[in-house]
Amino acid sequence: MPQRPEDIVGEIEKKHLLDLFRKKKIRQDGRSFNETRPLTIEVNCIKKAEGSAKATLGQSLAVAGVKMELGEPFPDTPDMGVLIINSELSPIASPTLESGPPTKESIEIARVIDRGMRESHAVALDKLCVVPGGKVWIVFVDIYFIGDSGNFFDVGSIATMAALKSTMMPVTKVEKDGTIVKTEETIPLPLNRLAASQTFVKVEDIILCDPDLMEERIAEARFTCAFTEEGRLCAVQKGLNGTFKRDEIMEMIRTGQQKSLERIAHIKENSVDTNHVF
Protein backbone atom coordinates (compact mmCIF):
# COMPACT_ATOMS: atom_id res chain seq x y z
CA MET A 1 0.00 0.00 0.00
CA PRO A 2 2.50 2.66 -1.03
CA GLN A 3 1.22 6.06 -0.03
CA ARG A 4 4.40 8.06 0.23
CA PRO A 5 7.68 7.97 -1.68
CA GLU A 6 9.31 6.22 1.32
CA ASP A 7 7.09 3.20 0.74
CA ILE A 8 8.31 2.50 -2.77
CA VAL A 9 11.03 -0.11 -2.96
CA GLY A 10 13.90 0.48 -5.31
CA GLU A 11 14.55 -2.12 -8.00
CA ILE A 12 18.04 -2.57 -6.62
CA GLU A 13 16.72 -3.44 -3.17
CA LYS A 14 14.23 -5.89 -4.59
CA LYS A 15 16.96 -7.49 -6.69
CA HIS A 16 19.20 -7.73 -3.66
CA LEU A 17 16.50 -9.49 -1.63
CA LEU A 18 15.62 -11.88 -4.44
CA ASP A 19 19.29 -12.74 -4.96
CA LEU A 20 19.55 -13.46 -1.27
CA PHE A 21 16.48 -15.72 -1.42
CA ARG A 22 17.57 -17.60 -4.52
CA LYS A 23 21.29 -18.00 -3.95
CA LYS A 24 21.53 -18.31 -0.18
CA LYS A 25 18.00 -19.54 0.59
CA ILE A 26 17.99 -17.03 3.37
CA ARG A 27 16.19 -13.78 4.25
CA GLN A 28 17.61 -10.39 5.11
CA ASP A 29 17.45 -11.02 8.86
CA GLY A 30 18.93 -14.51 8.54
CA ARG A 31 15.66 -16.45 8.74
CA SER A 32 14.79 -19.40 6.53
CA PHE A 33 11.63 -19.07 4.40
CA ASN A 34 9.42 -20.85 6.91
CA GLU A 35 10.82 -19.27 10.03
CA THR A 36 8.85 -16.78 12.14
CA ARG A 37 10.36 -13.93 14.14
CA PRO A 38 10.66 -14.08 17.93
CA LEU A 39 7.33 -13.52 19.66
CA THR A 40 6.81 -11.87 23.04
CA ILE A 41 3.50 -11.40 24.84
CA GLU A 42 2.91 -9.25 27.91
CA VAL A 43 -0.53 -8.95 29.48
CA ASN A 44 -2.37 -6.56 31.80
CA CYS A 45 -0.23 -3.57 30.84
CA ILE A 46 -3.26 -1.21 30.67
CA LYS A 47 -4.94 -0.67 34.03
CA LYS A 48 -8.08 1.07 32.75
CA ALA A 49 -8.86 -1.82 30.38
CA GLU A 50 -10.64 -5.00 31.46
CA GLY A 51 -8.02 -6.96 29.57
CA SER A 52 -4.91 -5.95 27.64
CA ALA A 53 -1.87 -7.32 25.91
CA LYS A 54 1.22 -6.11 24.15
CA ALA A 55 2.59 -8.45 21.50
CA THR A 56 5.80 -8.10 19.55
CA LEU A 57 6.81 -10.06 16.49
CA GLY A 58 10.35 -8.96 15.74
CA GLN A 59 10.06 -5.16 15.73
CA SER A 60 6.32 -5.16 14.99
CA LEU A 61 4.32 -4.15 18.01
CA ALA A 62 0.61 -4.17 18.80
CA VAL A 63 -1.25 -3.23 21.97
CA ALA A 64 -4.77 -4.60 22.32
CA GLY A 65 -7.22 -3.53 25.00
CA VAL A 66 -10.58 -4.99 25.93
CA LYS A 67 -13.48 -2.92 27.25
CA MET A 68 -16.76 -4.52 28.31
CA GLU A 69 -20.04 -2.66 28.10
CA LEU A 70 -23.66 -3.65 28.66
CA GLY A 71 -25.72 -3.12 25.54
CA GLU A 72 -28.33 -4.37 23.16
CA PRO A 73 -27.89 -7.76 21.44
CA PHE A 74 -28.26 -8.16 17.67
CA PRO A 75 -31.93 -8.89 16.84
CA ASP A 76 -31.09 -12.28 15.29
CA THR A 77 -29.05 -13.42 18.32
CA PRO A 78 -31.00 -12.03 21.30
CA ASP A 79 -29.28 -14.25 23.87
CA MET A 80 -25.67 -13.84 22.69
CA GLY A 81 -23.06 -11.32 23.65
CA VAL A 82 -21.43 -9.15 20.98
CA LEU A 83 -17.76 -9.08 19.95
CA ILE A 84 -16.43 -6.01 18.15
CA ILE A 85 -12.84 -5.86 16.95
CA ASN A 86 -11.42 -2.60 15.70
CA SER A 87 -7.88 -1.68 14.71
CA GLU A 88 -6.00 1.56 14.46
CA LEU A 89 -2.91 1.96 12.29
CA SER A 90 -1.42 4.73 14.37
CA PRO A 91 0.88 7.28 12.69
CA ILE A 92 3.14 6.52 15.66
CA ALA A 93 4.00 3.20 14.02
CA SER A 94 5.34 4.47 10.75
CA PRO A 95 6.06 7.65 8.80
CA THR A 96 3.84 6.34 6.00
CA LEU A 97 0.69 6.18 8.12
CA GLU A 98 -1.59 9.12 8.59
CA SER A 99 -4.26 9.72 11.17
CA GLY A 100 -7.86 10.05 10.16
CA PRO A 101 -10.81 7.75 9.62
CA PRO A 102 -9.88 4.06 9.30
CA THR A 103 -8.34 3.19 5.95
CA LYS A 104 -9.29 0.14 3.89
CA GLU A 105 -6.05 -1.51 5.00
CA SER A 106 -6.85 -0.97 8.65
CA ILE A 107 -10.39 -2.29 8.23
CA GLU A 108 -9.18 -5.37 6.36
CA ILE A 109 -6.75 -6.18 9.18
CA ALA A 110 -9.43 -5.76 11.85
CA ARG A 111 -11.92 -7.86 9.90
CA VAL A 112 -9.49 -10.69 9.24
CA ILE A 113 -8.54 -10.79 12.93
CA ASP A 114 -12.24 -10.56 13.84
CA ARG A 115 -13.07 -13.48 11.56
CA GLY A 116 -10.43 -15.67 13.19
CA MET A 117 -11.84 -14.91 16.64
CA ARG A 118 -15.50 -15.13 15.63
CA GLU A 119 -15.44 -18.28 13.50
CA SER A 120 -13.32 -20.16 16.03
CA HIS A 121 -15.95 -19.28 18.65
CA ALA A 122 -13.02 -18.35 20.87
CA VAL A 123 -15.20 -16.11 23.07
CA ALA A 124 -18.19 -17.94 24.60
CA LEU A 125 -20.72 -15.31 23.49
CA ASP A 126 -23.61 -17.48 24.71
CA LYS A 127 -22.37 -16.96 28.28
CA LEU A 128 -22.41 -13.16 27.88
CA CYS A 129 -26.16 -12.72 27.98
CA VAL A 130 -27.47 -10.86 31.04
CA VAL A 131 -31.18 -10.47 30.17
CA PRO A 132 -32.19 -12.42 27.02
CA GLY A 133 -33.36 -10.05 24.32
CA GLY A 134 -32.56 -7.13 26.60
CA LYS A 135 -29.02 -6.69 27.86
CA VAL A 136 -25.89 -8.52 26.82
CA TRP A 137 -22.19 -7.86 27.24
CA ILE A 138 -20.49 -6.14 24.34
CA VAL A 139 -16.82 -7.03 24.15
CA PHE A 140 -14.81 -4.29 22.44
CA VAL A 141 -11.29 -5.15 21.38
CA ASP A 142 -9.27 -2.23 20.07
CA ILE A 143 -5.88 -2.93 18.58
CA TYR A 144 -3.29 -0.15 18.31
CA PHE A 145 -0.39 -0.89 16.01
CA ILE A 146 2.52 1.12 17.31
CA GLY A 147 5.57 -0.55 15.76
CA ASP A 148 5.52 -1.31 12.04
CA SER A 149 7.94 -3.93 10.90
CA GLY A 150 5.49 -5.92 8.79
CA ASN A 151 2.77 -8.51 9.40
CA PHE A 152 0.17 -6.55 11.36
CA PHE A 153 -2.27 -9.45 10.81
CA ASP A 154 -0.40 -11.87 13.05
CA VAL A 155 0.90 -9.50 15.70
CA GLY A 156 -2.60 -8.05 15.96
CA SER A 157 -4.34 -11.41 16.24
CA ILE A 158 -1.89 -12.59 18.89
CA ALA A 159 -2.36 -9.39 20.91
CA THR A 160 -6.14 -9.74 20.56
CA MET A 161 -6.20 -13.35 21.71
CA ALA A 162 -3.88 -12.68 24.64
CA ALA A 163 -5.90 -9.60 25.67
CA LEU A 164 -9.15 -11.58 25.59
CA LYS A 165 -7.52 -14.33 27.63
CA SER A 166 -6.38 -11.80 30.26
CA THR A 167 -9.82 -10.12 30.50
CA MET A 168 -11.57 -9.98 33.87
CA MET A 169 -15.21 -8.95 33.55
CA PRO A 170 -17.53 -7.68 36.29
CA VAL A 171 -20.20 -9.99 37.65
CA THR A 172 -23.70 -8.55 37.17
CA LYS A 173 -26.72 -8.78 39.43
CA VAL A 174 -30.29 -8.22 38.22
CA GLU A 175 -32.32 -6.41 40.90
CA LYS A 176 -36.03 -7.11 41.51
CA ASP A 177 -37.02 -3.99 39.60
CA GLY A 178 -35.05 -5.23 36.61
CA THR A 179 -32.07 -2.86 36.88
CA ILE A 180 -28.70 -4.40 36.22
CA VAL A 181 -25.93 -3.74 38.73
CA LYS A 182 -22.24 -4.37 38.13
CA THR A 183 -20.69 -5.80 41.29
CA GLU A 184 -17.09 -5.39 42.45
CA GLU A 185 -16.49 -9.08 41.84
CA THR A 186 -14.83 -10.08 38.57
CA ILE A 187 -14.51 -13.34 36.66
CA PRO A 188 -12.40 -14.29 33.65
CA LEU A 189 -14.06 -13.69 30.29
CA PRO A 190 -15.50 -17.09 29.29
CA LEU A 191 -13.51 -18.56 26.38
CA ASN A 192 -14.18 -21.79 24.51
CA ARG A 193 -10.75 -22.08 22.99
CA LEU A 194 -7.85 -20.03 21.64
CA ALA A 195 -7.09 -19.26 18.02
CA ALA A 196 -4.13 -17.80 16.14
CA SER A 197 -3.25 -16.88 12.60
CA GLN A 198 -0.26 -17.21 10.31
CA THR A 199 0.52 -14.93 7.38
CA PHE A 200 2.64 -15.59 4.29
CA VAL A 201 3.64 -13.51 1.30
CA LYS A 202 4.67 -14.53 -2.19
CA VAL A 203 7.50 -12.84 -4.06
CA GLU A 204 7.84 -14.23 -7.58
CA ASP A 205 7.67 -17.98 -6.81
CA ILE A 206 9.04 -17.75 -3.27
CA ILE A 207 6.75 -18.03 -0.27
CA LEU A 208 7.83 -16.39 2.97
CA CYS A 209 6.33 -16.98 6.39
CA ASP A 210 5.81 -13.99 8.75
CA PRO A 211 6.96 -11.26 6.31
CA ASP A 212 8.91 -8.26 7.53
CA LEU A 213 8.37 -4.76 6.18
CA MET A 214 10.60 -5.06 3.10
CA GLU A 215 9.17 -8.44 2.18
CA GLU A 216 5.66 -7.07 2.52
CA ARG A 217 6.52 -4.18 0.23
CA ILE A 218 7.86 -6.38 -2.55
CA ALA A 219 5.12 -9.00 -2.10
CA GLU A 220 2.81 -9.82 -4.98
CA ALA A 221 0.33 -11.83 -2.93
CA ARG A 222 -0.47 -12.35 0.71
CA PHE A 223 -2.16 -15.24 2.51
CA THR A 224 -3.44 -15.43 6.08
CA CYS A 225 -4.91 -18.53 7.67
CA ALA A 226 -6.25 -18.86 11.22
CA PHE A 227 -6.55 -22.06 13.22
CA THR A 228 -8.18 -23.08 16.48
CA GLU A 229 -6.24 -24.85 19.20
CA GLU A 230 -7.77 -28.11 17.91
CA GLY A 231 -5.97 -27.47 14.62
CA ARG A 232 -9.12 -26.64 12.67
CA LEU A 233 -9.08 -23.98 9.98
CA CYS A 234 -11.39 -21.08 10.89
CA ALA A 235 -10.49 -18.14 8.64
CA VAL A 236 -8.54 -17.44 5.45
CA GLN A 237 -7.76 -14.25 3.60
CA LYS A 238 -5.90 -13.95 0.33
CA GLY A 239 -4.74 -10.40 -0.36
CA LEU A 240 -2.93 -8.26 -2.97
CA ASN A 241 -2.91 -8.51 -6.76
CA GLY A 242 -0.84 -11.66 -7.15
CA THR A 243 -2.11 -15.23 -7.25
CA PHE A 244 -1.35 -18.61 -5.66
CA LYS A 245 -1.30 -22.13 -7.12
CA ARG A 246 -3.27 -24.91 -5.46
CA ASP A 247 -0.16 -26.68 -4.13
CA GLU A 248 1.22 -23.44 -2.74
CA ILE A 249 -1.99 -22.90 -0.80
CA MET A 250 -1.97 -26.42 0.63
CA GLU A 251 1.62 -26.04 1.72
CA MET A 252 0.86 -22.71 3.45
CA ILE A 253 -2.16 -24.24 5.16
CA ARG A 254 -0.04 -27.12 6.51
CA THR A 255 2.75 -24.82 7.69
CA GLY A 256 0.17 -22.35 8.99
CA GLN A 257 -1.51 -25.01 11.08
CA GLN A 258 1.74 -26.00 12.75
CA LYS A 259 2.81 -22.38 13.35
CA SER A 260 -0.61 -21.35 14.66
CA LEU A 261 -0.53 -24.19 17.20
CA GLU A 262 2.92 -23.03 18.31
CA ARG A 263 1.56 -19.51 18.76
CA ILE A 264 -1.44 -20.71 20.76
CA ALA A 265 0.92 -22.64 23.03
CA HIS A 266 2.99 -19.47 23.40
CA ILE A 267 -0.07 -17.42 24.39
CA LYS A 268 -1.01 -20.08 26.97
CA GLU A 269 2.41 -20.64 28.47
CA ASN A 270 4.55 -17.60 27.88
CA SER A 271 2.32 -14.59 28.51
CA VAL A 272 4.10 -12.42 31.06
CA ASP A 273 2.21 -10.16 33.45
CA THR A 274 3.40 -6.54 33.43
CA ASN A 275 2.52 -3.03 34.61
CA HIS A 276 4.38 -1.28 31.81
CA VAL A 277 3.99 -0.89 28.07
CA PHE A 278 7.73 -0.18 27.68
Place this chain on the structure above:
Amino acid sequence: MKKDEKRRLIDNKGLRLDGRKADELRPITLKVGILERANGSAYIEHGNNKILVAVYGPREIHPKHLALPNKANVRCEYRLATFSVNERKSPAPRRREHELSKIIQEALESAIFTERYPRVAIDIYIQVLDADGGTRCASVTAASLALADAGLPLSGMVSAVAVGKVDGQIVLDLSDIEDKEGEGDLPIAVNNQDGSLTLLQLDGDFSVEDFEKALDLGTEACKTIYEMQKQVLLQKYEDIRSSIKAAEAEGEEEIDEELGEPESLRIADEDEENGEEEGDLEFVDIEVDEDEDEENGEDEDYFSDQ
Protein backbone atom coordinates in the same frame (compact mmCIF):
# COMPACT_ATOMS: atom_id res chain seq x y z
CA MET B 1 -23.69 17.66 45.92
CA LYS B 2 -23.70 18.48 49.63
CA LYS B 3 -20.37 19.02 51.36
CA ASP B 4 -20.79 16.20 53.88
CA GLU B 5 -21.67 13.67 51.17
CA LYS B 6 -18.32 14.20 49.51
CA ARG B 7 -15.54 11.73 49.95
CA ARG B 8 -12.57 13.23 51.80
CA LEU B 9 -9.55 13.38 49.55
CA ILE B 10 -7.04 14.43 52.22
CA ASP B 11 -6.91 12.72 55.63
CA ASN B 12 -6.17 14.22 59.07
CA LYS B 13 -2.44 13.65 58.65
CA GLY B 14 -2.52 15.67 55.44
CA LEU B 15 -2.03 12.61 53.25
CA ARG B 16 -3.93 12.13 49.98
CA LEU B 17 -5.82 9.00 48.85
CA ASP B 18 -2.71 7.51 47.28
CA GLY B 19 -0.61 8.36 50.36
CA ARG B 20 1.13 11.38 48.86
CA LYS B 21 1.83 14.66 50.64
CA ALA B 22 0.30 17.83 49.18
CA ASP B 23 3.51 18.81 47.37
CA GLU B 24 4.52 15.36 46.19
CA LEU B 25 4.68 14.18 42.57
CA ARG B 26 3.53 10.73 41.49
CA PRO B 27 6.29 8.35 40.34
CA ILE B 28 7.51 9.26 36.85
CA THR B 29 9.36 6.98 34.44
CA LEU B 30 10.69 8.36 31.16
CA LYS B 31 12.12 6.56 28.16
CA VAL B 32 13.41 7.87 24.83
CA GLY B 33 14.16 6.36 21.43
CA ILE B 34 11.81 3.41 21.89
CA LEU B 35 10.21 3.49 18.44
CA GLU B 36 12.17 2.22 15.52
CA ARG B 37 10.63 4.18 12.67
CA ALA B 38 10.02 7.60 14.20
CA ASN B 39 12.69 10.32 14.08
CA GLY B 40 12.20 10.82 17.78
CA SER B 41 10.10 9.04 20.38
CA ALA B 42 9.42 9.00 24.08
CA TYR B 43 7.34 7.07 26.59
CA ILE B 44 6.16 8.38 29.92
CA GLU B 45 4.59 6.68 32.87
CA HIS B 46 3.31 9.36 35.21
CA GLY B 47 1.36 7.67 37.97
CA ASN B 48 -0.77 5.26 35.96
CA ASN B 49 -0.70 7.43 32.84
CA LYS B 50 1.03 5.61 30.01
CA ILE B 51 1.69 7.80 27.00
CA LEU B 52 3.64 7.25 23.83
CA VAL B 53 4.91 10.08 21.61
CA ALA B 54 6.38 9.89 18.12
CA VAL B 55 7.98 12.84 16.31
CA TYR B 56 8.51 12.93 12.54
CA GLY B 57 10.40 15.68 10.87
CA PRO B 58 11.35 18.06 9.70
CA ARG B 59 9.76 16.32 6.73
CA GLU B 60 7.94 17.08 3.51
CA ILE B 61 4.49 18.44 4.23
CA HIS B 62 1.27 16.83 2.99
CA PRO B 63 -1.04 18.37 1.86
CA LYS B 64 1.25 20.96 0.27
CA HIS B 65 -0.97 23.97 0.87
CA LEU B 66 -0.28 23.67 4.61
CA ALA B 67 3.34 24.66 4.05
CA LEU B 68 4.27 27.93 5.75
CA PRO B 69 6.73 30.14 3.81
CA ASN B 70 8.57 31.41 6.88
CA LYS B 71 8.64 28.49 9.31
CA ALA B 72 7.93 24.83 9.90
CA ASN B 73 4.33 23.81 10.43
CA VAL B 74 4.28 22.06 13.81
CA ARG B 75 1.33 19.68 13.87
CA CYS B 76 0.26 17.81 16.94
CA GLU B 77 -2.31 15.09 17.48
CA TYR B 78 -3.29 14.00 20.96
CA ARG B 79 -5.40 10.85 21.01
CA LEU B 80 -6.87 8.79 23.81
CA ALA B 81 -6.92 5.04 23.22
CA THR B 82 -10.46 3.67 23.39
CA PHE B 83 -9.52 1.53 26.39
CA SER B 84 -7.53 4.18 28.28
CA VAL B 85 -10.54 5.51 30.16
CA ASN B 86 -13.26 4.02 32.39
CA GLU B 87 -16.02 3.96 29.77
CA ARG B 88 -14.83 2.96 26.31
CA LYS B 89 -14.24 6.02 24.15
CA SER B 90 -15.24 5.95 20.52
CA PRO B 91 -12.18 5.80 18.22
CA ALA B 92 -13.02 9.10 16.51
CA PRO B 93 -11.41 12.10 18.25
CA ARG B 94 -13.72 14.23 20.35
CA ARG B 95 -13.72 18.00 20.87
CA ARG B 96 -11.57 17.61 23.98
CA GLU B 97 -8.86 15.80 22.00
CA HIS B 98 -8.88 18.46 19.30
CA GLU B 99 -8.52 21.23 21.85
CA LEU B 100 -5.73 19.48 23.74
CA SER B 101 -3.89 18.79 20.47
CA LYS B 102 -3.89 22.51 19.82
CA ILE B 103 -2.91 23.51 23.36
CA ILE B 104 -0.06 20.96 23.45
CA GLN B 105 1.20 22.02 20.02
CA GLU B 106 1.31 25.62 21.19
CA ALA B 107 3.04 24.67 24.43
CA LEU B 108 5.81 22.95 22.48
CA GLU B 109 6.14 25.15 19.40
CA SER B 110 7.51 28.08 21.37
CA ALA B 111 10.53 25.94 22.23
CA ILE B 112 11.24 24.85 18.64
CA PHE B 113 13.30 27.03 16.27
CA THR B 114 10.63 26.69 13.59
CA GLU B 115 12.07 29.55 11.51
CA ARG B 116 15.02 27.28 10.70
CA TYR B 117 12.73 24.93 8.80
CA PRO B 118 10.48 26.85 6.43
CA ARG B 119 7.94 24.96 4.26
CA VAL B 120 8.22 21.60 6.07
CA ALA B 121 6.26 19.72 8.72
CA ILE B 122 7.20 18.69 12.22
CA ASP B 123 4.59 16.14 13.27
CA ILE B 124 4.00 15.15 16.87
CA TYR B 125 1.72 12.16 17.53
CA ILE B 126 0.63 11.51 21.09
CA GLN B 127 -1.12 8.29 22.02
CA VAL B 128 -2.49 7.98 25.54
CA LEU B 129 -2.67 4.25 26.23
CA ASP B 130 -3.70 4.44 29.88
CA ALA B 131 -5.18 7.61 31.41
CA ASP B 132 -5.00 8.54 35.09
CA GLY B 133 -5.45 12.30 35.33
CA GLY B 134 -3.03 14.90 34.01
CA THR B 135 -2.58 13.36 30.56
CA ARG B 136 -2.08 16.70 28.84
CA CYS B 137 0.82 17.57 31.14
CA ALA B 138 2.43 14.15 30.88
CA SER B 139 2.01 14.42 27.11
CA VAL B 140 3.86 17.75 26.99
CA THR B 141 6.70 16.37 29.13
CA ALA B 142 7.04 13.30 26.89
CA ALA B 143 6.59 15.20 23.61
CA SER B 144 9.33 17.63 24.57
CA LEU B 145 11.65 14.67 25.14
CA ALA B 146 10.64 13.14 21.80
CA LEU B 147 11.47 16.42 20.03
CA ALA B 148 14.90 16.40 21.67
CA ASP B 149 15.30 12.73 20.77
CA ALA B 150 14.57 13.64 17.14
CA GLY B 151 17.61 15.91 17.31
CA LEU B 152 15.63 19.10 16.82
CA PRO B 153 17.31 22.19 18.25
CA LEU B 154 15.14 23.51 21.08
CA SER B 155 15.37 26.74 23.03
CA GLY B 156 14.67 24.71 26.15
CA MET B 157 13.04 21.60 27.48
CA VAL B 158 9.35 21.97 28.26
CA SER B 159 8.09 20.29 31.43
CA ALA B 160 4.50 20.19 32.61
CA VAL B 161 2.45 19.31 35.64
CA ALA B 162 -1.06 19.97 36.95
CA VAL B 163 -1.65 21.70 40.25
CA GLY B 164 -5.07 21.71 41.86
CA LYS B 165 -7.25 22.42 44.79
CA VAL B 166 -8.53 19.50 46.82
CA ASP B 167 -10.43 19.77 50.13
CA GLY B 168 -9.49 23.46 50.17
CA GLN B 169 -5.78 22.74 49.90
CA ILE B 170 -3.41 23.42 47.04
CA VAL B 171 -1.92 20.10 45.93
CA LEU B 172 0.59 19.09 43.30
CA ASP B 173 0.03 16.64 40.42
CA LEU B 174 -3.67 15.76 40.60
CA SER B 175 -4.65 12.12 40.29
CA ASP B 176 -7.70 11.05 38.29
CA ILE B 177 -10.01 11.09 41.34
CA GLU B 178 -8.66 14.41 42.63
CA ASP B 179 -9.15 15.89 39.18
CA LYS B 180 -12.77 14.70 39.02
CA GLU B 181 -13.82 15.34 42.62
CA GLY B 182 -11.55 18.25 43.58
CA GLU B 183 -12.35 21.95 43.43
CA GLY B 184 -9.93 23.05 40.79
CA ASP B 185 -7.34 22.09 38.22
CA LEU B 186 -4.46 24.21 36.94
CA PRO B 187 -2.27 22.54 34.32
CA ILE B 188 0.92 24.41 33.49
CA ALA B 189 3.93 23.89 31.25
CA VAL B 190 7.25 25.69 31.66
CA ASN B 191 10.10 26.23 29.25
CA ASN B 192 13.00 25.60 31.61
CA GLN B 193 15.42 27.81 29.71
CA ASP B 194 13.87 31.00 31.06
CA GLY B 195 11.02 29.73 33.21
CA SER B 196 8.38 31.11 30.87
CA LEU B 197 4.94 29.49 30.87
CA THR B 198 3.97 27.84 27.60
CA LEU B 199 0.70 26.23 28.70
CA LEU B 200 -1.73 27.55 31.27
CA GLN B 201 -5.30 26.49 31.81
CA LEU B 202 -7.54 26.63 34.83
CA ASP B 203 -10.90 25.35 35.84
CA GLY B 204 -12.49 25.54 39.26
CA ASP B 205 -12.56 27.99 42.10
CA PHE B 206 -9.35 29.75 43.17
CA SER B 207 -8.67 32.92 45.13
CA VAL B 208 -5.90 35.08 43.69
CA GLU B 209 -3.68 34.01 46.61
CA ASP B 210 -4.46 30.33 45.94
CA PHE B 211 -3.66 30.83 42.28
CA GLU B 212 -0.30 32.40 43.04
CA LYS B 213 0.57 29.62 45.46
CA ALA B 214 -0.48 26.95 42.97
CA LEU B 215 1.50 28.56 40.16
CA ASP B 216 4.65 28.65 42.29
CA LEU B 217 4.19 25.05 43.44
CA GLY B 218 3.76 23.88 39.83
CA THR B 219 6.69 25.87 38.49
CA GLU B 220 8.93 24.41 41.20
CA ALA B 221 7.78 20.86 40.35
CA CYS B 222 8.53 21.44 36.67
CA LYS B 223 12.19 21.91 37.64
CA THR B 224 12.17 18.44 39.21
CA ILE B 225 10.63 16.97 36.06
CA TYR B 226 13.18 18.87 33.95
CA GLU B 227 16.00 17.16 35.85
CA MET B 228 14.44 13.76 35.03
CA GLN B 229 14.12 14.71 31.35
CA LYS B 230 17.78 15.75 31.24
CA GLN B 231 18.84 12.54 32.94
CA VAL B 232 17.06 10.29 30.46
CA LEU B 233 18.57 12.14 27.47
CA LEU B 234 22.05 12.00 28.99
CA GLN B 235 21.57 8.31 29.65
CA LYS B 236 20.66 7.74 26.00
CA TYR B 237 23.96 9.23 24.84
CA GLU B 238 25.85 7.38 27.58
CA ASP B 239 24.33 4.14 26.25
CA ILE B 240 25.30 4.98 22.68
CA ARG B 241 28.84 5.79 23.79
CA SER B 242 29.22 2.56 25.71
CA SER B 243 27.79 0.48 22.88
CA ILE B 244 30.29 2.08 20.47
CA LYS B 245 33.09 1.27 22.88
CA ALA B 246 31.87 -2.30 23.22
CA ALA B 247 31.71 -2.64 19.45
CA GLU B 248 35.24 -1.28 19.08
CA ALA B 249 36.48 -3.74 21.68
CA GLU B 250 34.99 -6.63 19.77
CA GLY B 251 37.01 -5.55 16.77
CA GLU B 252 36.29 -6.33 13.18
CA GLU B 253 34.80 -9.78 13.64
CA GLU B 254 31.22 -8.58 13.50
CA ILE B 255 31.63 -7.02 10.10
CA ASP B 256 32.72 -10.34 8.62
CA GLU B 257 29.73 -12.07 10.10
CA GLU B 258 27.31 -9.76 8.34
CA LEU B 259 24.84 -11.60 6.18
CA GLY B 260 26.47 -12.69 3.00
CA GLU B 261 25.78 -10.37 0.17
CA PRO B 262 25.67 -11.90 -3.28
CA GLU B 263 28.83 -11.32 -5.34
CA SER B 264 26.90 -9.77 -8.18
CA LEU B 265 25.67 -6.97 -5.96
CA ARG B 266 28.95 -5.96 -4.40
CA ILE B 267 29.62 -3.12 -6.79
CA ALA B 268 26.10 -1.78 -6.62
CA ASP B 269 26.25 -1.85 -2.83
CA GLU B 270 29.44 0.17 -2.75
CA ASP B 271 27.73 2.77 -4.86
CA GLU B 272 24.92 2.96 -2.38
CA GLU B 273 27.31 3.46 0.46
CA ASN B 274 29.10 6.25 -1.34
CA GLY B 275 25.79 7.86 -2.04
CA GLU B 276 24.77 7.72 1.57
CA GLU B 277 27.83 9.54 2.75
CA GLU B 278 26.89 12.59 0.76
CA GLY B 279 23.25 12.49 1.79
CA ASP B 280 20.72 9.85 0.92
CA LEU B 281 20.55 9.21 -2.79
CA GLU B 282 16.89 8.26 -2.65
CA PHE B 283 15.82 11.61 -1.39
CA VAL B 284 17.52 13.61 -4.08
CA ASP B 285 14.72 13.65 -6.61
CA ILE B 286 11.88 13.74 -4.13
CA GLU B 287 12.06 17.09 -2.49
CA VAL B 288 14.82 19.63 -2.23
CA ASP B 289 13.76 20.56 1.29
CA GLU B 290 14.61 17.13 2.56
CA ASP B 291 18.22 17.58 1.56
CA GLU B 292 18.63 20.76 3.47
CA ASP B 293 17.30 19.19 6.61
CA GLU B 294 19.52 17.46 9.05
CA GLU B 295 19.29 13.71 9.08
CA ASN B 296 18.32 12.76 12.58
CA GLY B 297 18.45 8.97 12.65
CA GLU B 298 21.44 7.30 14.26
CA ASP B 299 23.20 5.16 11.68
CA GLU B 300 20.19 3.07 10.91
CA ASP B 301 20.84 0.48 8.29
CA TYR B 302 19.96 1.13 4.72
CA PHE B 303 16.77 -0.91 4.63
CA SER B 304 15.09 0.22 7.81
CA ASP B 305 15.81 3.83 7.03
CA GLN B 306 12.78 4.54 4.91
